[in-house]
Amino acid sequence: MTEKLVIIGNGMAPGRALEKLFETDPGRYSVTIFNAEPRVNYDRIMLSPVLSGEKSFEDIIIHGDAWYIEHEIMLYKGHKVVEIDRENRIVRSEQGAMAEYDKLIIATGSVPFIIPVPGHKLAGVLSYRDLDDVHAMMLAAKARGHAVVIGGGLLGLEAAAGLINQGMSVTVLHIAPTLMERQLDPAAGYLLQKELERRGIEVITKANTKEITGTDRVEAVHLDDGTIIKADIVVMAVGIRPNSGLGKEAGLAVNRGIVVNDQMQTSDPAIYALGECAEVGGMCYGLVAPLYQQANIVAAHLGGDHGAAFVPQHTATRLKVTGIDLYSAGDFGEGEDREEIVLRDANAGVYKRLILKDDKIIGAVLYGETADGPWFFDMLKNKTDTREMRDTLIFGQAYQGGSPLDPMAAVAALPDEAEICGCNGVCKGKITGAITAKGLTTLDGVRAHTKASASCGSCTGLVEQLLHATLGDAYNPAAVQPMCPCTEYGHDDVRRLIIAKGLKSIPAVMQELEWKTSCGCAKCRPALNYYLVADWPGEYEDDGQSRFINERVHANIQKDGTYSVVPRMWGGMTNPKELRAIADVADKFQIPAVKVTGGQRIDLLGVKKEDLPGVWADLNAAGMVSGAAYAKGLRTVKTCVGSDWCRFGTQDSTGLGIRLEKFMWGAWTPAKVKLAVSGCPRNCAEATCKDIGVVCVDSGYDIHFAGAAGLDIKPTELLCHADTEDEALEIIVALTQLYREQARYLERIYKWAKRVGTPSILANVVTDRDKRRAYYERFVYAQTFAQIDPWEERVNGKDAHEFAAMAEFGMPVAAE
Amino acid sequence: MTDWIEIGDINAIPRRGARCVNTPSGKIAVFRTQEDQVFAIENRCPHKHGPLSEGIVHGASVTCPLHNWVFDLATGQAQGADEGSVRTYPIDVIDGRIFMAAEAALVAAE
Structure with missing residues (x-):
């Protein structure tokens, strides 16, 4: 016989309690939730990134609709509970929905504290509490204008930073002498104020609001020292108070919050209070860590474990403003x-x-x-x-x-709430919990279940250490990582066997190497296609369907499904004719954005897929070809003006850059390759953070390689010195070919170099002239099949199916 | 009684590829697998609205080009640890000609 559990409120604390309860006592309770907000459970802590535009609501959902269905939860969205009938154990919502309970959890959270100054009810006075508030602020920000944020605490400052990101000008009013005085000492408060002011936020401390004025809606805020600040919106973020009214009406003991014992039971043992509305040991809590602790206790208690008790803990605070x-x-x-x-x-x-x-x-x-x-x-x-x-x-x-x-000890010592993955907001406890609960043993497993390390990957090392710390010797990263779940072979073995067995097609590789799937997956197919292209020039026919969309249609897909188009500008040089053609094409196809890239060329953004061939035809007509800005291949060769113009230039860096780009364009490589040539050691072309960079000196050319300036930042290493331009070109081309033949798909030059070691690279392309020549010649041969402008091919009809719909239903044509 | 509308020849779609059918209410992606099975699903990933027709097709699945969610073309269900689904549409192939249920055009997802 299932018991009936009713929850009033659908925030993070009851969400956590349910997760815990379903883990320990699945099926014991049938659950009904009344949520005053018309939506599912989301991560309220992440509202600030939503306001600043860095995340969307979908990103911060904790439990999607599917979760409620899976656990057979009756969720009343947008139902505010107005009555708890303790005698008959029934709750009733404003709309009249009723639910009986054996156990009831009140988790009504808190309400923003609104200072009752004159004018606080004017339109345009907002609070900062839930998604509706965020939407109201974002809507107001569309009209630009000026926002006044009252309250210089955590919430107020996050609101201020978000609003300035949305394009408003912002004044923060704070009653204490320094910001965030509850979390920061005056020195840190001062540094914070300086940083916010540097970002354009005006901060007024010791500010006592006297009145908010306006006729129909808010127009200004008056301080009691006579200052008047014009305002289009006012955000009140001075604090919260427990939302305990419902408990009081039901006759439960209530002080500031609904009073509970250390097992979170109210004065009625069948009713729990949980989260910001609860008062335990005389304290109300607002940060997530103690609330999650409360949630665990409620779950344990509901499951019959009456041993757990709430113990007050210290909490740590972070401000969620990017860059602070x-x-x-x-x-x-x-x-x-x-x-x-x-x-x-x-x-x-x-x-x-x-x-x-x-x-x-x-x-x-x-x-x-x-x-x-x-x-x-x-x-x-x-x-x-x-x-x-x-x-x-x-x-x-x-x-x-x-x-x-020992980094392992360091990671083991981190608290459970320590954030490991910044991109996806995943903390240590969630990762170790998933490893244990789901029996994960690989990095891929952790990525799939928690999203940690699944975005930028900079926390991969930490996640691996967590796997190690949690699994002990059961975690064995030293074993060869298979390319993907379709095979047991790692990249190196696959590359070796392609040559050794003379495998010249994707089906041949899959057959001979006993692939476990019929036609691979999105991970192995692009890798195999590259290996075959690189190893069998002229013999292997490129398989477009195994290429990522960007390389298949020779443009970069954008988040809205449109494309960006970047023509080559050799060595970053252009001329009026090219610029005119770019301008004309932008007008003709109504291209919404034109941007100068970091690689010294021009990006046309927002091109509709069906327009691509037309755009390319016009660019081709002006002599321009694809810049391969989408390719795992040669991207840009950035140059400075060198001895042509610069009074410091030692060599013709522009000329060498153009020569390199014209020699190497069209080549496919394991990952993107960016080059630069600087005309003197002042290094204006920033050659020393590129995959391959040349720094010209009076005596010739210093060739650098293995730099990085993306996820990792790493200066290049000096490979060697070349006396002449011809020698420099031969070495760079040979180095690129060695990389093409040895590296794993998606492995940048700096990672490949670290793996194989600089000595072996030197031996192949610098010290042994014959070997260098052989690599150089293999590259030159492969180029005879690669230097075909893909745009021109498509203008002439190749892959026409890519750029047109198969059929149109109805009239007029679909709006999109 | 289902009305079927012919949308084209199977060879208009490359193997392990897809093309779109435009409807007044949005795009439907029509896929052809290596084994010449044909499936139609909503051309919009539930995660960040990626155009699924642009994804890499493997087996009877497609990987979204934006963030690598994988969907089963037959059921529309996300695979692995991701949760979500896309709408599927009935398709019939007769003598290499592809037919789609007429109401698909009217009930296509936005």
């Missing part, structure tokens, strides 16, 4: 029995302060550099004795002990 690093935890007031350690670096804008009592950290404020925050916080929670490391403590974890700290 701020971390605060614990208690940082001054006192006689306290010591402090302070580190300031004015140039770098870094401020760190630790507060110690009896050699233990009791508070930490970090500004500008916060990587050690979780480490300090962990010691704070564990009351770690810091006497031994006192002298170096403030410099952080990396400076402790004689030898570098």
Whole structure:
């Protein structure tokens, strides 16, 4: 017999409680939820990125509709509960929906505190609490204008940063002398204020709002010192108060919040209160960590485990404004029995302060550099004795002990709420939880289930360490990583066997190497196609259907399904005729955006797919060809003006750049290849962060390689010096061919070089002249099949099916 | 009683490829697998609205070109750990001619 569980409120805390309950006691309760908001459960903490435009609502959904269906939850969206009938154990919503309960959870959260100054009810006075508030702000921001944010705490500042991102001008009014005074000491508050002002946000502290004025809607805010600030909207973000009205009406004990014991039960044992509406031990909580702890306790209690009890914990705070690093935890007031350690670096804008009592950290404020925050916080929670490391403590974890700290121990020491993946907002606990619950043993598994490391990949190392720390020896990354789930072979083995067995088509590779799927997947097919193109020039017929869309239609797909078009500008040089043709094509096809790229050429953005052949035809007519801006292949050769124009130029860097680009265009490579040639060591073409870069000197050409300036930043290494332009070209071409033959698909030059080692590269393309020549000649041969402008081919009818619909239904033609 | 409309010849679609049918209410992607099976689904990934017709086709699945979600062409269900689905539309192939149910044009997803 299932019991009836009713939940009033559908925020993060009850969501977590249900997850936990379904894990431990699946099927015990039939669940009904009343949500006053007309939507599913979402991550309220992430509203600020939604406001600033960095995320969309879909990104922050925690439980989609499917989750409610899967767990057979009756979810009333947009139903506000107006009555709890404790005698008959029934709740009733405004619309009249009723539900009986055996157990009831009140999780009504909080309501924004609105200062009752005159004018606070005018149109245009908003709060910052839920998605509707965010939408209201975004709508107001469309009209630009000026926003006044009242409240310089966490929420107010996130709102201010979001609004300025949306194009409004913003004034923040704060009643205390420094910002975020509950989380930051005055020094850090000052640094924060300076940074916000640098971004164009006006900050007025010690500001006491007297009145909001306006006839139909808000027009100005008056302070009690007589200052008047014009305002098109006012956002009140001065605080929240527990939404406990329903509990009070039902006759439950209520102070500030609904009073609960440490097992989260109200004065009626059948009713729990959970989250921001609950008052436990005289305290109401608003940050996510203690609320999740409460959720776990409610879930345990519902499951019959009455041992768990709420213990107040310290919480750490981060400001979620891109580019501002701020971390605060614990208690940082001054006192006689306290010591402090302070580190300031004015140039770098870094401020760190630790507060110690009896050699233990009791508070930490970090500004500008916060990587050690979780480490300090962990010691704070564990009351770690810091006497031994006192002298170096403030410099952080990396400076402790004689030898570098074991990264595994460091990752194991991180608290569960430490954020590992910044792109997808995944914390350590979620990753280790998924590893255990789902039995994951690979990086791919973690990516699929948690999204950690699935976007930019810069946290891959951390995720692997977590796998290792969680699984111990069961995690074996040293084993060859298969190319994809279709095969046991790794990339290197596949490349070796393609040559050794003379495999010259994708079906041949799949047959001979015993592929486990009939026709591969989106991971292995593009890789195999590249390997075959590179290894069998002139013999292998390129398989367009195994190429990613960009390489199939020779343009870059954009987020809205339109394309961008970038013609080549050899060495970054152009002329009036080309520019005129680009301008004409932009007009003719109503191309919405024209942008200068970082690679010294011009990008036409927002081209409709069906217009591509027309755009290309016009560009071709002006002598331009595809810039391959979409290709795993040669992209740009960036140059400076060199000895042609520059008074410092030592060689003709522009000429060499053009020569290289004309020699190498059209070549497919494992990953994109970007070149640059600088005319002197001042290096205006930024050659020393490219895949291959040349820095001209008086005596010739320094050839650099293996730089990176993307996910990783890495200066190039010097490969060698060449005396003449011809020699430089031969070495660069040979190096590229070696890379084409050895690297794994999608492996950039710097990663390949790190894997095979510089000595082996030197031996092949520098010291042994015969080998160099052989690589060079193989490249030249392959180019005879590669240097065909793909745009021209398509203008002349190749792959016409790509650019036209198969059929049209109805009239008029579909609107899209 | 289903009305069927002919939308074209199977050879108009490359194997392991797709083409679109435009309807007044949106695009329908028509896929042809290596084994000449034909499927029609909504041309819009539920994740970030990627055009699925531009994805790489493998087996009876397609990988979205924007963020690599994989969909089963027959059921429209997302594969692996991703959750979501796209609408599917009935298709009939007779002598290499592809027919789509007429109401598909009217009920196509937005």
